[in-house]
Amino acid sequence: MAELTERGRRTRQRIVEETGRQILAAGIGGTTLDDVRAATLTSKSQLFHYFPGGKDELVRAVAEWEGAQLMAAQEPWVHDLSTRESWEAWRQALVDYYIGQGRWACPIGSLASEAAARNPELAAVVAQAFRDWGALLAAGVRRMQDAGRLGGHVDPDRVAASIMSAIQGGLVLSQPLHDPWPLEAALEQALHALDTPAPR
Amino acid sequence: MAELTERGRRTRQRIVEETGRQILAAGIGGTTLDDVRAATLTSKSQLFHYFPGGKDELVRAVAEWEGAQLMAAQEPWVHDLSTRESWEAWRQALVDYYIGQGRWACPIGSLASEAAARNPELAAVVAQAFRDWGALLAAGVRRMQDAGRLGGHVDPDRVAASIMSAIQGGLVLSQPLHDPWPLEAALEQALHALDTPAPR
DNA sequence: TACGAACTGGACCATGCAGTCCAACCACGA
DNA sequence: TCGTGGTTGGACTGCATGGTCCAGTTCGTA
Numbered sequence: 001m002a003e004l005t006e007r008g009r010r011t012r013q014r015i016v017e018e019t020g021r022q023i024l025a026a027g028i029g030g031t032t033l034d035d036v037r038a039a040t041l042t043s044k045s046q047l048f049h050y051f052p053g054g055k056d057e058l059v060r061a062v063a064e065w066e067g068a069q070l071m072a073a074q075e076p077w078v079h080d081l082s083t084r085e086s087w088e089a090w091r092q093a094l095v096d097y098y099i100g101q102g103r104w105a106c107p108i109g110s111l112a113s114e115a116a117a118r119n120p121e122l123a124a125v126v127a128q129a130f131r132d133w134g135a136l137l138a139a140g141v142r143r144m145q146d147a148g149r150l151g152g153h154v155d156p157d158r159v160a161a162s163i164m165s166a167i168q169g170g171l172v173l174s175q176p177l178h179d180p181w182p183l184e185a186a187l188e189q190a191l192h193a194l195d196t197p198a199p200r
Numbered sequence: 201m202a203e204l205t206e207r208g209r210r211t212r213q214r215i216v217e218e219t220g221r222q223i224l225a226a227g228i229g230g231t232t233l234d235d236v237r238a239a240t241l242t243s244k245s246q247l248f249h250y251f252p253g254g255k256d257e258l259v260r261a262v263a264e265w266e267g268a269q270l271m272a273a274q275e276p277w278v279h280d281l282s283t284r285e286s287w288e289a290w291r292q293a294l295v296d297y298y299i300g301q302g303r304w305a306c307p308i309g310s311l312a313s314e315a316a317a318r319n320p321e322l323a324a325v326v327a328q329a330f331r332d333w334g335a336l337l338a339a340g341v342r343r344m345q346d347a348g349r350l351g352g353h354v355d356p357d358r359v360a361a362s363i364m365s366a367i368q369g370g371l372v373l374s375q376p377l378h379d380p381w382p383l384e385a386a387l388e389q390a391l392h393a394l395d396t397p398a399p400r
Numbered sequence: 401t402a403c404g405a406a407c408t409g410g411a412c413c414a415t416g417c418a419g420t421c422c423a424a425c426c427a428c429g430a
Numbered sequence: 431t432c433g434t435g436g437t438t439g440g441a442c443t444g445c446a447t448g449g450t451c452c453a454g455t456t457c458g459t460a
Binding site: 025026027028029030104105109110112113114116117118123124126127130155157158159161162164165166167168169170172173175176177181182183185186188189190192193 | 225226227228229230304305309310312313314316317318323324326327330355357358359361362364365366367368369370371372373375376377381382383385386388389390392393
Binding site for chain 2: 435
């Protein structure tokens with residue numbers, strides 16, 4: 001890929017963000033390059049100018065961008081999570097991110113199911129994103145333990161996995177109902193794992 | 201649709217089951233009628249003979265069949281669930297259904313995310329399936345409460361939703377890893393909601 | 401101003417896929 | 431045996447979509 005000027009970077013970014021919206025709304029298969037072209041007021045040649053690898057490369061760029069957005073939405077709490085209050089603030093920010101913006105789906109999770117079989121390379125990106133996310137949450141659980149606010153008998157990795165599962169599964173249930181209550185119920189139940197204080 | 205002979209019924213069923221396999225492996229969009237035709241040793245005309253509504257009708261038939269299979273796999277426990285042991289047996293049967301058969305995905309859940317936007321009619325079928333399933337689980341939770349094994353302060357519907365979310369989300373995480381541990385961790389955590397005995 | 405590199409527009413191509421059509425083949429009852 | 435209705439095979443069509451190509455425009459810089 002050649003150098004990008006400021007203008008080029010903006011055009012590229014516009015394409016990525018719009019494609020992200022389309023994918024979230026209709027999935028990868030339901031998103032056509034022509035839709036993206038029309039919505040971004042660009043042309044076919046621009047799409048392939050910025051993403052020579054075609055649709056696959058574009059989708060991958062979207063995955064990375066959306067992943068970064070998702071992590072940014074959890075700042076700064078996701079790097080703390082050493083108190084129950086911090087967890088609550090994190091939870092609120094996350095639910096706002098999903099529901100408040102009318103997403104009704106996780107940009108990572110929705111790719112996971114669709115890409116798992118068809119695009120192994122993308123599946124690897126998704127799996128890595130889950131691992132990174134899980135590591136952050138597990139670190140938070142450990143911080144709770146180190147601070148003596150949580151018993152040492154719970155496995156941070158398993159707690160992190162169950163919290164992420166609650167998010168993903170909650171969204172799966174909330175999406176067709178278009179109502180956030182399953183997501184909130186699932187997340188609340190999963191966070192109860194943090195309510196077992198250390199015996200003193 | 202005209203009457204079906206025994207022979208016709210078998211052919212139709214063969215098409216449904218094979219399509220189910222393809223969809224689970226590659227999604228709706230990744231499943232082509234030509235693939236189905238080849239795998240079932242049938243012809244295009246048969247596909248449209250048995251499913252005049254085309255791919256949409258076929259997918260819907262698959263959803264109903266797979267949904268019935270999923271519910272059957274949970275029998276007889278799903279109609280009991282009045283003891284912790286019954287819940288454990290149910291859980292084991294369900295995990296076997298998903299993992300033991302190499303599914304790595306929920307036939308209902310995988311449709312949910314893909315169909316939500318594109319096929320509103322199918323989305324309604326999926327939403328109904330979730331409601332029915334949730335009603336069964338919530339009934340089990342109430343049975344636990346009626347038997348005095350679980351406190352009355354927990355909301356059966358929310359518990360049922362969080363358990364279903366754990367299943368769906370656990371599968372989302374397990375799928376790219378091809379390892380059932382996130383599913384098992386999530387389900388274990390969700391079932392802890394049943395471990396709050398009634399105060400006496 | 402001149403020039404090259406990045407950027408843009410849109411016509412065009414190839415292909416894969418859902419869906420159509422019709423002729424032929426059974427199976428079974430009259 | 432004949433006829434009717436369900437069943438099957440496969441060629442064919444139309445269209446959507448990913449991808450190519452090239453000519454023209456803008457922009458930064460010397």
